[in-house]
Each structure stands twice: as structure tokens, then as C-alpha cells.
Amino acid sequence: MPDERTGADAFIEQIIEAGVRVVFGNPGTTEAPFLGRLGKYPEIRFIVALHEAVAVCAAEGYARASGEIGVVQLHAGAGLGNGMGMLYNAAEGCTPMLVYVGQLEQSGLYLEPTLSGDLVALSHPIAKWAHEVRTAEEIPQVVRRAMKVAMTPPCGPVILSIPMDLMEAPCAAPTAATSWVPTAVRPDRKAVEEAATVIARADAPVLLAGDGVAQAGALDELSALARLIGAPIHGAFMTETCIHPDEPLNAGRLPSIDGVAAASVLAPYDCAVAVGTKVLTNVFPLPGLPLGDRDVVHIGLDTWELAKSQPSTVVFGDERESLQELTEVLTGRLAAGQVDNEARRVRVESEIEDARRRAIDADQSRWAEMPMSPERAVAELAALVPEDVCLIDESITAYGAVSRYFRFEPGRWYRLRGGGIGAGMALPIGVQLADPSVKVVALVGDGSSLYTITALWTAAHHGLPITWVILNNRSYRVLKENARRGSDSTEAAERLVGVNLTEPDIDFVSVAEGFGVEAHRLTGPDDIQRYFSAAMAADHPVLLDVSISDALTTR
Numbered sequence: 001m002p003d004e005r006t007g008a009d010a011f012i013e014q015i016i017e018a019g020v021r022v023v024f025g026n027p028g029t030t031e032a033p034f035l036g037r038l039g040k041y042p043e044i045r046f047i048v049a050l051h052e053a054v055a056v057c058a059a060e061g062y063a064r065a066s067g068e069i070g071v072v073q074l075h076a077g078a079g080l081g082n083g084m085g086m087l088y089n090a091a092e093g094c095t096p097m098l099v100y101v102g103q104l105e106q107s108g109l110y111l112e113p114t115l116s117g118d119l120v121a122l123s124h125p126i127a128k129w130a131h132e133v134r135t136a137e138e139i140p141q142v143v144r145r146a147m148k149v150a151m152t153p154p155c156g157p158v159i160l161s162i163p164m165d166l167m168e169a170p171c172a173a174p175t176a177a178t179s180w181v182p183t184a185v186r187p188d189r190k191a192v193e194e195a196a197t198v199i200a201r202a203d204a205p206v207l208l209a210g211d212g213v214a215q216a217g218a219l220d221e222l223s224a225l226a227r228l229i230g231a232p233i234h235g236a237f238m239t240e241t242c243i244h245p246d247e248p249l250n251a252g253r254l255p256s257i258d259g260v261a262a263a264s265v266l267a268p269y270d271c272a273v274a275v276g277t278k279v280l281t282n283v284f285p286l287p288g289l290p291l292g293d294r295d296v297v298h299i300g301l302d303t304w305e306l307a308k309s310q311p312s313t314v315v316f317g318d319e320r321e322s323l324q325e326l327t328e329v330l331t332g333r334l335a336a337g338q339v340d341n342e343a344r345r346v347r348v349e350s351e352i353e354d355a356r357r358r359a360i361d362a363d364q365s366r367w368a369e370m371p372m373s374p375e376r377a378v379a380e381l382a383a384l385v386p387e388d389v390c391l392i393d394e395s396i397t398a399y400g401a402v403s404r405y406f407r408f409e410p411g412r413w414y415r416l417r418g419g420g421i422g423a424g425m426a427l428p429i430g431v432q433l434a435d436p437s438v439k440v441v442a443l444v445g446d447g448s449s450l451y452t453i454t455a456l457w458t459a460a461h462h463g464l465p466i467t468w469v470i471l472n473n474r475s476y477r478v479l480k481e482n483a484r485r486g487s488d489s490t491e492a493a494e495r496l497v498g499v500n501l502t503e504p505d506i507d508f509v510s511v512a513e514g515f516g517v518e519a520h521r522l523t524g525p526d527d528i529q530r531y532f533s534a535a536m537a538a539d540h541p542v543l544l545d546v547s548i549s550d551a552l553t554t555r
Contacts, residue, residue, distance in 0.1 A: 007136035008037040008167040010175065011100070014140040016043050018147050018178040020071050022433055024059040026052045026082075028075025030102030030115065033167035035073075047433065047462060050454040052083035054426040057452060059097055060090045061392070061430025064240070064414055069147055070097040070430065076104065076115035080122055080159070085420040085451075087157055091126040093211070093239060093417025094302070096155035098146055099123075103132065105165040119161035128156030136169040144178050152181045154302040183301055184216075187317030187325060195273075195297045195313050196329040202271030202295065204344075205231040208254070212276015212300045212319045213242040219410060221323035222275060223247050228330055230344030232352060234265065236277040239415040245407040248349040252403055257478075258485055259286040271295040274312075276319040278305050283419070284485065299323070359404060371549045372524060374398040374471060378443075379405045380528040381469060381546075385441065386536060390414070390431055392442035394424025396478045398471055398548075402443060412438075422451025428466045429458055439465065439536065446472040446501060446508070453511060459541040460516035467535040468543045470508050473550040475500045480552060490552050512543040519543040 011034065015023075024047045027035055038046055049055035055072050063070030070090075074083050080101050090097055101123075103109075104116040123130035129149045133142055139162070146158040199205055207226050213219060219242065226233050226249045233243050235253035243250045255261035259282040266272065272279075272291050279298065280290040291310050298305075298312040299322045306314050315322050334341075363375035372380075378398055382405035385391070393415045395402045406413075414431060416423035424444035432440045449470055459466050480493035512519035520531045522544055535542040 004170050005172065006033065006037065006167065007139045007162070007169050007171045008033045009040070010136070010139045010171040010173060011143055011162070011167065012037060012041050012044065014143040014175045015071060015098070015147075016041065017175045018144070019068065021045060022047060022062060023071045023073060024049060024055040024062070024430070025073030026050065026055050026075060026079060027073075028079055028102055030076045030104055030164045031073055031100075033164055034100070034102070047429065047458065049426075049458050051452065052079045053086045053422060054429075054452050054455045054458060056083040056086035056090065056097075056099070057423050057426030058429040058455070058458070060086065060095045060423075061414065061427035062434050063095050063097055063430070065390070065411075065431040065434035069151055070095065072097060072099050074099060074101045076102055077117040077119060077122065078115055080119055084126065086423065086426070087126045089416060089418030089420045089423060090157045091128070091418070094153070094155045095157065095417070096150040097157040098143070098150055099157055099159040101159060101161050102167075103161045103163040106163045107165070119159070123159040123161075126157065127159040130159045130161070132161040133163065133166055136166045136171040137173045139166065139171060140173050140175045144176060147178050148180065153183050154304065184318045184321060185301070187299075187315045187322045189325070191313070191315045192322070192325045192329055195299070195315050195326055196333065198295050198297055198313050199229060199271060199273060199326075199330060200333055202229075204269045205229050205271040205273060206266060206269040207231050207233040208236040208272055208274040208277055208279070209233055209242040210235075210237040210275065210277020210300075211240050211242065212302070214240040214410070216276065216319035218276070218320035218323055219244050221320050221327065223249070225273075225323055225327045225330070227345055228327055228334065228341065230341035230348055231273070232348050236274065236279065237281055238277070239417045241408045241410045241413045242276070245409060249345070249352065251352050253399075254280070256281070257283045257482060259284050260485070263292070266291065269294065271297070273297045273299070275299045275323065279308070279310050299326075356404065359400070363401065363404070369549055370524065371547045374473070374548045375401040376525070377471065377528065377546050377548050378402055380525050381443075381532060382406045384529065384532050384536070386439065388412075388438065389536075390435075390438045390440045392424055392428045392431060392440060394421065394442065394444045394448050395471065396421070396445050396448065397481055398443070398445075421445075421448040423448075425449050425452040425455040425468065428468070429455060429464060432464045432466055440467070442466065442468045444468060444470055445477075446470050446474065446506065447476045449508075450506070454515070456512055456515035456517045456541065456543065464541060465539050466541045467532075467538070468541075469532075470543065470545045471548055472508065472545050473548050474502050474505060475550050477550055484552070493552060508543060508545040517541045517543050519545065522546045
């Protein structure tokens with residue numbers, strides 16, 4: 001009997017037609033028809049993970065670093081559930097993904113067999129679109145639609161449940177090119193004029209930048225507007241490089257957890273210009289308007305987020321196009337004498353530099369401590385990182401130091417999205433595969449790393465030269481910090497149960513070596529200089545367990 005074309009063949013051929021060359025997954029029996037046909041298609045590289053969360057997060061990393069869709073295979077109901085935390089991150093960060101979930105055979109679904117379930121209903125909270133395929137003939141068309149939906153801003157994960165009997169069934173339906181939707185739309189001129197009027201009357205404007213700036217390639221345009229109006233730039237929902245690392249008006253990321261702290265940072269400003277970002281997403285938000293009663297201009301393409309919770313002057317359009325036109329209008333008004341912000345720019349730049357210097361002085365006051373302060377460890381690592389390294393950043397309580405000492409080059413910094421920890425172990429896999437010529441370094445907290453620690457085996461199995469740095473304070477320190485919000489007292493933090501990762505301490509070196517990854521325990525600056533430089537030169541994965549202090553500092 002000839003090797004008849006099946007639904008699985010149609011699926012694979014359709015994703016190849018769309019340019020897909022890497023698929024991530026955790027194999028299961030309901031996907032056997034798909035996995036059994038993959039060997040026929042040398043164009044596709046299958047990256048195997050030991051847990052669905054790793055597969056999902058690696059696919060997200062690939063999508064973010066390549067600008068293409070991330071494709072992942074999950075196993076039935078339990079596998080979809082296992083991947084849900086990382087799918088939540090992808091949904092929150094608008095990462096384009098095609099998620100194929102193997103459903104059990106249709107003929108027995110009424111019996112509710114083990115691992116079956118309503119996978120579409122399970123997907124709805126985190127899927128941009130979810131669908132269960134009903135015939136083999138619809139597979140290529142549904143896959144084509146799913147990829148188009150996932151890649152159209154606001155992007156997001158699309159989840160397809162495909163019964164295994166349909167993947168085995170004959171399928172004659174042809175593949176076709178996927179149609180992508182261009183979204184570099186120009187803004188309405190009247191809206192730009194209105195936004196310029198709002199900004200021009202401000203005495204103290206501030207810019208809030210989000211991932212839309214990076215995705216539109218609008219870093220130069222953001223800097224140009226900031227310099228023109230003399231405004232500092234703060235990162236808001238920023239998980240990629242949205243502000244040039246050498247921009248003097250780069251004032252750092254807003255506090256992402258405490259709404260009170262974010263409000264304090266924004267207190268001096270009477271007008272906020274939010275570009276390509278959500279407004280705002282603090283874990284503990286202030287009640288009422290996220291940005292208070294100040295004037296707000298909101299620019300971007302995501303109509304769900306634009307003016308969602310904050311009355312705003314809205315400019316709907318591509319961030320780069322919108323910033324160009326807004327700067328053009330404001331430049332005309334400046335030339336006409338309606339706006340004069342040069343002195344303000346100089347003052348703001350000086351204030352930002354002074355704040356940075358004070359922060360570094362505070363860091364260095366703890367330089368001699370052992371175990372090392374997080375700030376000392378991060379500074380030592382940053383001093384040794386080559387310029388072309390790609391940094392995966394899942395620092396939590398050490399983020400302030402990371403932002404001070406590392407350079408976030410465009411396309412070379414990726415941070416977790418959505419708050420679901422564990423991304424720092426698996427994202428590097430996808431990023432490395434997206435550009436094998438780039439050396440990838442991941443900074444991860446010890447607590448975060450354990451959610452997806454099996455990513456180490458995937459890297460070893462596929463020979464990926466990733467370096468993980470575990471910043472090990474033997475605790476969920478962020479929980480301690482959150483417990484004492486608004487206070488310097490450590491009493492509330494000390495009462496928490498279950499936040500110390502001790503008795504026994506976790507032996508990350510032995511764990512890594514058990515997965516086939518070279519590993520070393522680092523306890524001081526000399527160790528960092530010795531082992532980190534060697535890791536940078538290695539052609540295989542390396543884990544460095546860096547011991548840092550868990551002491552809560554006075555704010």
C-alpha cells in the first residue's frame with residue numbers, strides 16, 4: 001500500500017510553507033501520528049523538552065528572538081495544563097505562537113477517556129483563538145488561519161486541538177501560502193495634532209515605553225521625542241530593549257510590583273506619554289486611574305490596551321510612524337516659539353545621572369560583604385560579558401543592579417513576561433536556536449530556576465552553548481520584599497512560612513551535572529572572574545551557581 005498523505009503530513013507541510021523550521025515539544029501518545037511523520041521532513045528540527053513548560057517557554061524565546069511564530073506540541077489535557085503557566089506569559093506579552101495539542105480519538109471522546117477533555121474551553125483564558133479540528137481535510141486551512149491570527153498584532157498564542165485519528169486519516173487538501181497582515185499603519189493626523197497640543201502645554205512631561213517600541217524599531221524616534229521635549233523615559237511593560245542603552249534620558253524601568261512606588265516615581269510629572277505599552281500592570285495597583293489625574297497621551301496598535309483604564313488622548317498607529325509625526329509637529333511648534341525645553345532636558349539628564357551615581361555608591365557600600373551582595377555579584381558578571389552576548393534576564397530582586405551594570409543592547413535583552421517565573425531557564429533555548437551565532441547568558445534566581453530546571457537536559461541533548469547564572473540566595477526573596485511593602489521593618493518578612501530554600505540547601509551543581517551540564521559553585525569575585533570567563537569561551541552549556549546574600553537592606 002502506498003504511503004498515503006495524512007493529516008499529520010498536511011499539518012507539517014503547511015507550517016513548512018509558512019517558513020517554520022523549528023518545533024518544540026514534549027512527546028505524547030496522542031501526538032504519535034505527528035511525531036511519526038516528522039522524520040520525513042528534514043526541514044523541521046524537533047527540540048525535545050522533558051516538561052511542557054520548557055517546550056512552551058523555549059518556543060516563546062524563539063518567537064521573540066526570530067520575529068517569527070513559535071510552534072510547540074503539547075500532550076493532551078494534562079500536557080496543556082502543564083504548559084499553561086508559560087502560555088499565560090506568552091499571552092500577557094503578546095507572543096505569536098501556534099500550539100498544537102494532541103486530542104484523543106473522536107470515536108471515544110463521549111466515554112471521557114483519560115487525558116481527554118474540552119481542550120478549547122481549557123485554552124480560552126490564555127488563547128487568542130482556540131479551535132478543535134473536526135475533519136482531516138480542514139487541517140491545512142485551519143493551521144494557516146491559526147498562524148495568521150497569532151502573528152497579527154496584538155499577537156498571541158493560538159491553540160489547536162487535533163484528534164489523533166484525524167492526524168492519521170488521509171488528507172488531500174492542499175497547502176497554500178499564509179497571508180500576513182501588515183500593520184505599519186500611519187496615525188490619524190488630527191489625533192497627532194491633539195497629542196502635540198497636550199504635550200506642548202505640559203510643564204513636566206514623562207515618556208513611558210513598552211515592548212511596542214522595540215517591535216516597531218522605534219528606539220531612535222523615542223529618543224528624538226524625549227530630547228525635544230526634555231522628558232525622562234521610563235520603561236513600563238518593557239521586556240525587551242525599548243530605550244537606547246546610552247540614552248541620557250533613560251530613567252530606568254518603573255517599579256513593576258508596588259503601585260505606590262510607581263506613583264511616587266511619576267509624582268513630579270503632569271503629562272505622561274505612553275508608547276507601545278500597557279498602563280500600568282503593577283502587581284499591587286493603586287485604586288482608581290493608573291496614572292492619576294494627569295494628562296495622558298497613549299500611542300500604539302493594541303486597541304484593547306489603548307485608554308483601557310486611563311482617559312487618554314489616543315494615537316492609534318505604528319509606534320515608529322506615530323513618534324515621527326508627533327516629533328515633526330512638536331518641532332514646528334518649537335521653531336515657532338511655542339515650546340522651549342532645552343533647559344529642562346539638561347536638568348533632567350543631570351538628575352538621572354545623579355540618581356544613578358547615588359545608587360552605585362549605595363551598592364559599593366556593601367562591596368566587602370560575604371556572601372556577596374547581589375549588586376557586587378551582578379557588577380562582577382557585567383564587567384566580563386562580551387558586547388555581543390544576548391542576555392536573558394529573570395533577575396527578580398536583583399533587577400535594579402542588572403539595569404545599572406549591564407547594557408541592554410537592542411535585540412540582545414529579553415526579560416520574562418507575565419510574571420510566571422521559570423522563564424529564565426527555558427527562554428535561552430529558543431533564543432539560541434533563533435541565532436546560533438550569538439552567545440546566550442541567562443541570569444536566573446534560584447527559586448525561579450527550579451520551575452523549569454529540566455531545560456538543562458534539553459540544552460545538553462541538543463548541544464546548545466548557553467550559560468546560566470543562578471543568583472542563589474537560598475530563598476524566595478521577592479516574597480520577603482513584598483511582605484514589607486511600605487516599611488523598612490523585616491518583621492513581616494520573618495513571619496512568612498515556606499520562603500526559605502534550605503534544610504537541605506539545593507545542590508545546583510549536582511543537579512546540573514546529572515542533566516549532563518558542566519557546573520561550578522561560585523562564592524566570591526575571584527570565582528566569578530575564573531569561571532564566568534571560561535563559560536563564555538565554552539562550546540557547550542554551563543551552569544554557574546553564584547552564592548549571594550539574602551540580607552534585606554534598608555530602603
